[in-house]
Amino acid sequence: MHQDMKYVLLTEEQIREKVSEFAKRLTEEYAGKDPIFVGVLKGVVMFFADVVKEINIPCQIDFMWISSYAGTESATMQVRKDVSANIEGRHVVILEDIFDTGNSLEFTYHHLLSKRPASLKICTLLDKPERRNPAVTVKPDYVGFTIPNEFVVGYGLDYQEHYRNLPYVGVLKPEVYEK
Ligand code: IMP
Ligand code: MG
Secondary structure, eight states: OOTTEEEEEEOOOHHHHHHHHHHHHHHTTTTTTTTEEEEEEEETHHHHHHHTOOOSOOOOOEEEEEEEGSOOOOOOOEEEOSSSSTTSSSSSEEEEESSSSSSHHHHHHHHHHHTTSEEEEEEEEOGGGGOOTOOOOOHHHHHHHHEOSSSBBBBTTTTTTTTTSSEEEEEEOOOGGGG
């Protein structure tokens, strides 16, 4: 375990099992639909790669990059990089690392919906319901793990752009935030 970690919340093994479960469900549900899996950068990279590697049907992948204005946690988001594909009439699945306040997914969902896909679903690895903004109306169709109200890092998730490379999800020691 990394020295900055207080504890591991989700082990590589737990994540691997969940990823396989998602891939199996998506493979079944989207057979014959040539879906597009859209990853929201950067937090989703590990989850995204692991899931799509196990999908056994023809499909495409694409990415979006969004951020909140001025690096705040405000509900106002902007598109830094849009999807490259024309998704009109296509079956689209958004993959996300975490559904926290929900502001990001609320924005991403409506942004993609305005491009008139045939269907649009959301698959998130983590859900932290205690932090939800009550104004958020979207709901993920697939949730991996519901987690307590703790800031987590690893498996794509960062604290100040670090720890994304760790293969598990964990909680940092409090002193790390004091540095
Ligand atoms: P939102 O609050 O649901 O809009 O989530 C916004 C983004 O904040 C997520 O996509 C993550 O990249 C990041 N985020 C939210 N909670 C955590 C966390 O516990 N650790 C690391 N990043 C987080
Ligand atoms: Mg993110």
